[in-house]
Amino acid sequence: MNLITPKKALDKIEGVVETKSYINKLKLIKNLYTKGSNTAGEMCVEVGISLPTVNSLLGDLMASGEVIKHGRAESQGGRKPDLYKLADDSFYTISVDINKFRIRTAIYNSSNKAITEAETLKLTLNNDKETFDKICDFILQHKQKSGLPDQKIIAVGISMPGLIDAVHGINHTYLKFGKKSLVENFETRFERKVFLENDARAMTLAEFKFGHNDQYKNVLGIFIGWGIGLGIIIDGKIYQGASGFAGEFSHSPIFESRDITCSCGKKGCLESVSSGTAIVRMAKEAIENDHDSILARLAKENNDEVEPYLVVDAALAGDQRAITILSEAGLDLGRGISILIQLLNPELIIIGGSVAEAKQYLITPIQQALNIYSMAKARENTELALYKLGKEVGLLGGVAVVNEQIFEEVLQ
Ligand SMILES: [Zn+2]
Numbered sequence: 583m584n585l586i587t588p589k590k591a592l593d594k595i596e597g598v599v600e601t602k603s604y605i606n607k608l609k610l611i612k613n614l615y616t617k618g619s620n621t622a623g624e625m626c627v628e629v630g631i632s633l634p635t636v637n638s639l640l641g642d643l644m645a646s647g648e649v650i651k652h653g654r655a656e657s658q659g660g661r662k663p664d665l666y667k668l669a670d671d672s673f674y675t676i677s678v679d680i681n682k683f684r685i686r687t688a689i690y691n692s693s694n695k696a697i698t699e700a701e702t703l704k705l706t707l708n709n710d711k712e713t714f715d716k717i718c719d720f721i722l723q724h725k726q727k728s729g730l731p732d733q734k735i736i737a738v739g740i741s742m743p744g745l746i747d748a749v750h751g752i753n754h755t756y757l758k759f760g761k762k763s764l765v766e767n768f769e770t771r772f773e774r775k776v777f778l779e780n781d782a783r784a785m786t787l788a789e790f791k792f793g794h795n796d797q798y799k800n801v802l803g804i805f806i807g808w809g810i811g812l813g814i815i816i817d818g819k820i821y822q823g824a825s826g827f828a829g830e831f832s833h834s835p836i837f838e839s840r841d842i843t844c845s846c847g848k849k850g851c852l853e854s855v856s857s858g859t860a861i862v863r864m865a866k867e868a869i870e871n872d873h874d875s876i877l878a879r880l881a882k883e884n885n886d887e888v889e890p891y892l893v894v895d896a897a898l899a900g901d902q903r904a905i906t907i908l909s910e911a912g913l914d915l916g917r918g919i920s921i922l923i924q925l926l927n928p929e930l931i932i933i934g935g936s937v938a939e940a941k942q943y944l945i946t947p948i949q950q951a952l953n954i955y956s957m958a959k960a961r962e963n964t965e966l967a968l969y970k971l972g973k974e975v976g977l978l979g980g981v982a983v984v985n986e987q988i989f990e991e992v993l994q
Contacts, residue, residue, distance in 0.1 A: 779979070
């Protein structure tokens with residue numbers, strides 16, 4: 583069945599029965615794609631189709647190779663019901679993880695597993711059409727090299743920084759050129775559905791879906807790289823805000839008394855004291871004061887370029903000053919997070935990104951600050967955890983965005 587362009591496929595299908603059958607099959611595929619595996623009985627309840635129809639459609643989908651049987655579920659009394667899942671080669675998605683200085687891409691199968699080795703292109707994000715073209719060429723080359731059948735690659739999921747209006751497919755910060763939206767431009771080049779999301783929101787969605795398997799419904803994802811990104815999940819759904827700008831946590835003016843100018847031009851933003859940018863500023867000062875430290879040696883080995891991960895490496899190697907820097911950044915970040923706890927009452931707060939690789943050197947001061955600044959009752963049921971997906975979280979963000987939104991335009 584045609585999954586690459588469901589809208590066009592529907593236009594070609596004649597007859598009410600055939601149309602309904604196609605839509606119902608999409609509903610079952612979507613259910614299995616988001617849940618991993620399921621029984622016919624559960625699908626019947628979750629999708630709202632009668633059991634005989636579900637069984638008949640599953641028969642069709644198995645005959646055409648999209649669905650396979652996958653063992654049996656636990657018995658609810660009586661015979662154990664069959665479990666169904668999508669065949670691994672049912673379809674594929676391209677995931678793209680863009681940050682300010684490089685882009686990565688890989689192709690994932692219908693079980694959300696990477697089946698090509700991720701490729702990286704170094705490039706500085708801006709608003710030039712040439713940059714957009716380079717990104718597209720790189721992704722299309724990766725697709726070409728994979729040798730996968732074109733009609734089975736159904737969508738592209740893109741996670742990138744910037745003020746992103748995911749509903750209208752607009753990035754207000756990067757790759758702005760011409761009159762069309764960024765998603766329209768990508769769809770023209772890729773000739774398939776493209777889903778765009780802000781990187782912090784996409785990564786939070788990935789941790790929520792693939793790292794913590796939907797266990798929690800109210801989740802905050804805080805990702806610390808050069809800046810600080812925030813994704814908010816409320817009642818199991820990512821929260822976009824009125825124009826798609828929810829989660830601009832980095833530029834909350836909480837530390838005005840410090841008199842440090844932020845990348846946004848204002849003073850005292852959270853980013854100016856506890857992001858990768860802030861950590862690098864403090865690290866440079868520390869190196870000036872002590873040229874023999876582990877941190878100074880690591881920086882020298884990196885051609886005198888201080889990057890956030892170097893401070894993390896130095897701390898893990900026992901550098902006292904690096905540990906103090908992370909501790910200060912963690913305490914300030916924790917103070918910011920305590921405001922989020924008071925406002926949103928989350929069950930789980932996930933800390934991720936390159937700076938989070940410092941693990942206890944960052945988590946312990948964050949927890950200390952939460953103990954100081956948030957109300958005991960509000961934080962009692964809030965779990966603080968490190969991200970589980972590690973370096974793959976960016977690419978899985980692109981996959982999660984497709985997983986969440988695929989087929990919605992015809993299913994709604
Ligand atoms: Zn700022």
